[in-house]
Amino acid sequence: MAPSNQTAVLRPPKKEGAEISSNPTGANGPPKRILEIAYAFWRSKALLSAVELGLFTMLAEGPQDLATLTRRTGIHERGARDFFDALVALGALRRDAQGRYGNDPEFDRYLDRRKPTYLGGLLEHLNVRHYHNWGLLTQALRTGAPPSDGVGNYKALHDGHPMQEIFLSGMTAGSLVAAQAIAAKFPWRKFSTVMDIGTAQGGAAVEIARAHPHLTGGGFDLPAVEPTFTRYVDEQGLSDRLRFHPGDFFSDPLPRADVLVMGRILHNWDLPTRKMLIAKAYRTVPPGGAIIVYDPLIDDNRSTDAHCLLSSLNMLIETSGGAEYTGADCEEWMRQAGFVEVNAEPLGDMHTAIVGYKTL
Numbered sequence: 001m002a003p004s005n006q007t008a009v010l011r012p013p014k015k016e017g018a019e020i021s022s023n024p025t026g027a028n029g030p031p032k033r034i035l036e037i038a039y040a041f042w043r044s045k046a047l048l049s050a051v052e053l054g055l056f057t058m059l060a061e062g063p064q065d066l067a068t069l070t071r072r073t074g075i076h077e078r079g080a081r082d083f084f085d086a087l088v089a090l091g092a093l094r095r096d097a098q099g100r101y102g103n104d105p106e107f108d109r110y111l112d113r114r115k116p117t118y119l120g121g122l123l124e125h126l127n128v129r130h131y132h133n134w135g136l137l138t139q140a141l142r143t144g145a146p147p148s149d150g151v152g153n154y155k156a157l158h159d160g161h162p163m164q165e166i167f168l169s170g171m172t173a174g175s176l177v178a179a180q181a182i183a184a185k186f187p188w189r190k191f192s193t194v195m196d197i198g199t200a201q202g203g204a205a206v207e208i209a210r211a212h213p214h215l216t217g218g219g220f221d222l223p224a225v226e227p228t229f230t231r232y233v234d235e236q237g238l239s240d241r242l243r244f245h246p247g248d249f250f251s252d253p254l255p256r257a258d259v260l261v262m263g264r265i266l267h268n269w270d271l272p273t274r275k276m277l278i279a280k281a282y283r284t285v286p287p288g289g290a291i292i293v294y295d296p297l298i299d300d301n302r303s304t305d306a307h308c309l310l311s312s313l314n315m316l317i318e319t320s321g322g323a324e325y326t327g328a329d330c331e332e333w334m335r336q337a338g339f340v341e342v343n344a345e346p347l348g349d350m351h352t353a354i355v356g357y358k359t360l
Ligand SMILES: C[S@@+](CC[C@H](N)C(=O)[O-])C[C@H]1O[C@@H](n2cnc3c(N)ncnc32)[C@H](O)[C@@H]1O
Pocket: 154, 171, 172, 174, 175, 197, 198, 199, 200, 201, 203, 204, 220, 221, 222, 225, 247, 248, 249, 250, 262, 263, 264, 265, 268
């Protein structure tokens, strides 16, 4: 049979020379990866809406049937069954023989608001900010400027902006795994004090201090962050060891401590600012002190870790000069500032820490 016009259009023209595809056999298979990537936001939004509706917190009380769950979440019955069953198919919920829904254990542990392991603050932040802002990616790519109102403008964010609370608690949730890994992996017994620079609620300082009762210190951030920091640290029972230090890292000296932590700070700013902050940290820590930087670092080959490269595009959307960078970049900036024994430490989530020491 002669090929129809439609078939001829769909068939790609034969290429001369080297094949660029990293999966040459895939060219003859179904467009699996294309469809997976293209539809990924459907899955993502279903999960974000489930958190927004408090679904996992409700189901943490025990299994519930369709009618009860529909009523308690306040959603319309037209989409309810498909919504809950889609979450079953995604592995977020389970459905028992009586048709009652329950949480998958992972989702129960991290998305029940009443548990101390709650990570939903991160998803709430993704839902209200990033999901909307990523719709503006093409515009950001065309202009090279942030199309959103940008969290890069921190002073405006903290000046009565309705997004401030959700941003700050989103930071705590987003740093939790990284902060616990830093608490576990770094040789804290050799040090007495820690200061978290750009601390937000103090999430990293809290995890480190909780794991190491001999440590004291606190967090440094813009003055408007103080009430949120104080409340969070108080709730965690650590206000006797962690104190808020108000200031602006562009104009003020950093508070002194044996170890300075800069978590998800450098990626917000351009290269001269990153180098300025590392140099300031070097002047601040005593001989024998250390700096710990963590960010979603791009792999040195800039090809394998899609999340971190996409995170760099998130900085394009959110800030006027920020971007992610590689571990090799950060190691070089630290050595230039004077730090020695600089090394990288993966943190078990999408973040990597770079640690450097000041010679005794
Ligand atoms: C992306 S958040 C990171 C929060 C936290 N370190 C973490 O990893 O979750 C950046 C933080 O830097 C703070 N910040 C921004 N500009 C600052 C400045 N000029 N001086 C001090 N802190 C600043 C912000 O208020 C915000 O809390």
